[in-house]
Amino acid sequence: MIIVMAPGASEKQVQGVLDRLEARGYGHHISAGVERTIIGAIGANEREKQQVAEQLSQLPGVERVVPILKSFKMVSRDHHPNGTIVKIGEAEFGPGHLGVIAGPCTVETEKQLMDAAKAVKAAGAHVLRGGAFKPRSSPYDFQGLREEGLELLAKAGKEFGMPTITEAMEPRQIELVAQACEAIQIGARNMSNFDLLREAGATGRTIVLKRGFASTVEEWLKAAEYIATTGNLNIILCERGIRSFDTVTRFTLDLAGMAAAKLETHLPIIVDPSHATGTHKLVAPMSLAAVAGGADGLMIEVHPHPDQARCDGPQSLTPKRFAVLMEQIRQVSKVIEANR
Numbered sequence: 505m506i507i508v509m510a511p512g513a514s515e516k517q518v519q520g521v522l523d524r525l526e527a528r529g530y531g532h533h534i535s536a537g538v539e540r541t542i543i544g545a546i547g548a549n550e551r552e553k554q555q556v557a558e559q560l561s562q563l564p565g566v567e568r569v570v571p572i573l574k575s576f577k578m579v580s581r582d583h584h585p586n587g588t589i590v591k592i593g594e595a596e597f598g599p600g601h602l603g604v605i606a607g608p609c610t611v612e613t614e615k616q617l618m619d620a621a622k623a624v625k626a627a628g629a630h631v632l633r634g635g636a637f638k639p640r641s642s643p644y645d646f647q648g649l650r651e652e653g654l655e656l657l658a659k660a661g662k663e664f665g666m667p668t669i670t671e672a673m674e675p676r677q678i679e680l681v682a683q684a685c686e687a688i689q690i691g692a693r694n695m696s697n698f699d700l701l702r703e704a705g706a707t708g709r710t711i712v713l714k715r716g717f718a719s720t721v722e723e724w725l726k727a728a729e730y731i732a733t734t735g736n737l738n739i740i741l742c743e744r745g746i747r748s749f750d751t752v753t754r755f756t757l758d759l760a761g762m763a764a765a766k767l768e769t770h771l772p773i774i775v776d777p778s779h780a781t782g783t784h785k786l787v788a789p790m791s792l793a794a795v796a797g798g799a800d801g802l803m804i805e806v807h808p809h810p811d812q813a814r815c816d817g818p819q820s821l822t823p824k825r826f827a828v829l830m831e832q833i834r835q836v837s838k839v840i841e842a843n844r
């Protein structure tokens with residue numbers, strides 16, 4: 505449940521609420537705004553919620569108590585109605601801040617990664633991506649450079665002054681990724697790997713949580729809640745397409761799902777048009793549609809030579825196409841921001 509303190513409630517009154525929560529064995533999360541403090545109480549079971557809410561609403565300094573009967577609460581928009589900004593390094597994602605993550609699908613060679621990093625940085629991307637541990641559908645496909653890939657990514661990030669992100673597929677990779685990168689990606693295939701989510705959350709690093717391609721928006725938000733229960737609210741959600749009957753695109757980009765999720769959660773949501781569509785020809789139109797539709801950022805695959813890529817070449821933009829798209833994104837974003 506969420507305890508909204510009255511404007512000007514004293515520290516003692518806030519502490520009084522915390523003491524009461526502690527006495528009942530509940531956890532809490534405090535959000536101290538300029539005007540008022542909001543306390544999220546964690547651990548009340550559904551049966552006692554209404555009763556406890558009524559009791560807490562009597563305490564001095566409490567304006568109101570909202571019992572949340574949803575299966576996600578820390579990530580619920582009720583908690584921060586205006587949305588939150590989440591950072592990857594210095595890059596910001598959230599209201600008023602459109603973040604762009606770009607880079608190759610997979611780290612292949614030092615030259616490939618450096619060329620990609622140089623190009624996406626020059627075009628204005630904020631975060632460098634590149635897969636080191638790759639979840640490939642076939643075990644015979646290139647699985648990534650693994651630890652060597654992490655080293656190259658960290659090197660490229662340093663050289664071009666960009667924070668980096670890469671995917672961790674299992675708990676043993678979490679620490680390695682957390683040491684090398686500013687953000688940990690949880691891929692679509694692992695969205696419901698709850699131990700992995702907890703392990704990733706516990707590092708305190710920013711987590712980019714991709715939507716499982718057979719997961720509902722509610723399941724996606726509950727997965728984010730798993731991360732939030734570790735006390736880490738540095739979470740960015742990423743819509744990357746879901747499976748549908750139509751094979752005209754690789755997946756079906758669910759922009760309505762993105763917009764619907766934004767109504768439910770305060771967390772920033774970005775869109776990955778590369779994996780969603782599977783073709784570079786649709787990356788620009790879907791990027792612009794996502795930004796126009798309120799996405800807080802994008803994740804775009806860029807390869808210096810898509811025709812030589814070892815993975816996802818057909819959906820990768822050339823540096824030149826990416827630079828043009830970045831300019832279009834800035835224009836669309838400006839219009840949306842000016843009329844927010």
Ligand code: PEP
Pocket residue numbers: 609635639671690691692693714744779
């Ligand atoms: C990726 O971004 O490298 C990736 C594998 O994406 P997804 O988990 O969305 O398939």
Ligand code: MN
Pocket residue numbers: 609610779805815816
């Ligand atoms: Mn890819």
